[in-house]
Amino acid sequence: MKTGIKILIVLMVLQGALLFAGGGQEEAVEVSGRHVEVEPGWELSWEFQGEEIVFAMAAPTTGWVSIGFNPSRMMSEAAYVLAYVDSSGEVQIREDYGTGNTTHASDISLGGTQDVRVLSGKQEDGQTEITFALPLDSGDQFDVVFTPGETYVVLMAYGPDGSDNFTSRHRSRTSLEVQLIR
Template sequence: MNQKKSLLLALFACVFVFSGFSETVIADNWTLSWEFVGSEIEFTLKAPTTGWVSIGFNPSRMMKDAEYVLAYVKDGETVVRQDFGTGMFSHKAVTELGWKQNLRVISGSEEGGNTSIVFTLPLTWGEAYGTKFEKGKTYKILLAYGPSNADNFTSKHRKKESITLTL
């Protein structure tokens, strides 16, 4: 992301904090919210698509080494997958790498052309993962969503953003 785009995002991003719940507006109808709940962090990701949505945490360079959650809703069922950034422009399912998924899906929905996914992650992802979520710590976050009706994990993103966010 170029410096001008970062500045515009910083100017237009809204962060609300009340009773432990925080939200960042990425763009029209594209939001990320989170709340620390016991030994987990609960995320809600909403994007203007009826296809997939994703979030990635702490890449070392481009997409490499980021820990991702990808999800879509099809026929009322929420399909979620955890991935790991294997290269600057690639990622693989953690199960293909011999690791276990450790997220908990709370809900998923498609309404009014938007997809919304609610899930939790443990504050420490485990040995294979490097991210440890701490309140007040800053993270590099990669957000993306696919074209409408892209109910799969193979289609290219329609829109993407990279932000720095204090959880």
């Protein structure tokens, strides 16, 4: 075989391997049952309950914690829930939608609806944990429909300590594929 062809084949194989490795999903994330652990203390779990899905999200921060679903690219067009525990211990929560690769705005400001129901929230020892329920099908164009057993691209992120707002950029963020089993 001519050297040129050999090199071409090697390059094609390499490109395939790189594409696979660069698929955008993080390695070493533990998904078991209805629970995802990105790192100790940075977790997500869910439970289907009637016409709702209940999520518990936790992250090692005193600022905001968030999950997002099904972006088209980067942060674009994902359906987000962002929440934090404020200085009086109250949960502040907002449903957002990805308006660009690195931007998002509240569903309400975009003409949609806020459908999330807070169940609990606490901030303790530098850790924030929020539980909330979302309708399986809110009818809002800025939300996703949740179907048991379906696989979603889930974005997880949290803000720096003290980021009691919906706008400070993340301290950490990741993207993974999760099958939302019942």
